[in-house]
Amino acid sequence: MKGMTVIVKTVAGWAKMLVFLFGVYIILFGHLTPGGGFAGGVILAASYVLLLLAFGRRFVEEDLPLALDSKLDCLGALAFALIAVWPLIWGGGFFVNFLLKHLPESALNLVSAGTIPLSNIAIGLKVGASLFLVIFLLSVFSDDHGTKTRATGRIADPKE
Amino acid sequence: MLIFYALLLFMIIAALIAVETKNLLGAVICVGAIGFGGALMFLFLRAPDIAITQIVVEVLSLIILIRATIARHVTPVSGDREFVGAVVSVAIVLTLFVAGVKVLDALPPFGDPIFVRTPGAASQTYLEQGLRQTGAANIVSSVILDYRAYDTLGEATVLFTSILGAAAILRGKSRKLVKESDA
Numbered sequence: 001m002k003g004m005t006v007i008v009k010t011v012a013g014w015a016k017m018l019v020f021l022f023g024v025y026i027i028l029f030g031h032l033t034p035g036g037g038f039a040g041g042v043i044l045a046a047s048y049v050l051l052l053l054a055f056g057r058r059f060v061e062e063d064l065p066l067a068l069d070s071k072l073d074c075l076g077a078l079a080f081a082l083i084a085v086w087p088l089i090w091g092g093g094f095f096v097n098f099l100l101k102h103l104p105e106s107a108l109n110l111v112s113a114g115t116i117p118l119s120n121i122a123i124g125l126k127v128g129a130s131l132f133l134v135i136f137l138l139s140v141f142s143d144d145h146g147t148k149t150r151a152t153g154r155i156a157d158p159k160e
Numbered sequence: 161m162l163i164f165y166a167l168l169l170f171m172i173i174a175a176l177i178a179v180e181t182k183n184l185l186g187a188v189i190c191v192g193a194i195g196f197g198g199a200l201m202f203l204f205l206r207a208p209d210i211a212i213t214q215i216v217v218e219v220l221s222l223i224i225l226i227r228a229t230i231a232r233h234v235t236p237v238s239g240d241r242e243f244v245g246a247v248v249s250v251a252i253v254l255t256l257f258v259a260g261v262k263v264l265d266a267l268p269p270f271g272d273p274i275f276v277r278t279p280g281a282a283s284q285t286y287l288e289q290g291l292r293q294t295g296a297a298n299i300v301s302s303v304i305l306d307y308r309a310y311d312t313l314g315e316a317t318v319l320f321t322s323i324l325g326a327a328a329i330l331r332g333k334s335r336k337l338v339k340e341s342d343a
Contacts, residue, residue, distance in 0.1 A: 031298050036301050080316055
């Protein structure tokens with residue numbers, strides 16, 4: 001996968017930023033407007049898929065290394081689990097919205113709804129990272145120009 | 161309450177048959193019966209959405225399991241047994257059809273929410289108290305991340321596990337590719 005022409009690359013570079021920003025917006029405003037962690041995460045992954053299609057695998061590998069991607073995936077899952085367990089430690093129930101009592105009467109603000117925005121961010125991180133991971137791993141096999149990945153996921157140089 | 165005990169008894173008997181029988185196809189069908197018993201149980205517990213999920217998953221897995229079993233060995237049926245089998249199959253399909261028509265009659269018309277018919281349904285509470293109790297203007301968000309956050313945790317875990325499995329399989333393939341290219 002060598003990437004496409006200069007025109008496609010330029011447009012994709014701009015569009016990727018817009019798509020990424022839109023994904024961030026969908027996640028951050030998930031408790032106010034339609035959307036949320038799952039939808040926003042898919043949009044985040046889609047922005048990098050656009051980059052993958054336009055620039056080729058090697059460029060995306062440098063932009064977002066697979067090790068970092070899987071770390072982000074685990075971080076999202078861990079954050080969501082922590083949000084679930086945190087109130088349990090401080091004398092509440094599992095998944096109690098523990099921030100809500102500190103923020104009364106703040107509905108319709110960006111900072112409102114207690115743990116719901118935090119959960120949205122965690123889920124968005126998790127879904128986006130893991131979806132992109134799978135698409136990247138699948139893209140490795142559509143390529144038969146001699147570049148094969150190592151078991152670690154690193155791109156091997158064909159001359160190696 | 162009696163219906164739950166009857167369903168439980170049915171499911172336990174089906175589980176015992178599934179474990180003990182020598183016929184592989186019979187065992188698979190018994191496992192399916194357990195799943196449909198569970199779906200009926202959810203229906204009587206007034207959780208139709210979970211019952212629908214259960215039925216869909218059960219039908220899919222049953223089809224896959226039966227397909228896998230038939231590929232292994234198939235029992236030939238001929239003569240009188242074939243005739244009886246055909247009659248029973250047609251009777252079951254007709255019964256299901258008549259029951260389906262009845263159920264379609266009982267469904268609420270389009271645009272008429274179901275909680276109007278069943279007062280005390282959870283959805284009514286979510287709609288009325290959602291903003292006050294969770295502070296989230298997006299009611300969907302308040303349901304999936306507050307009222308039913310446990311369910312969402314399960315979904316996230318399923319996603320995590322499936323991605324892990326897919327990555328493991330794909331990496332095994334890539335290791336093979338590397339070995340072949342080295343050789």
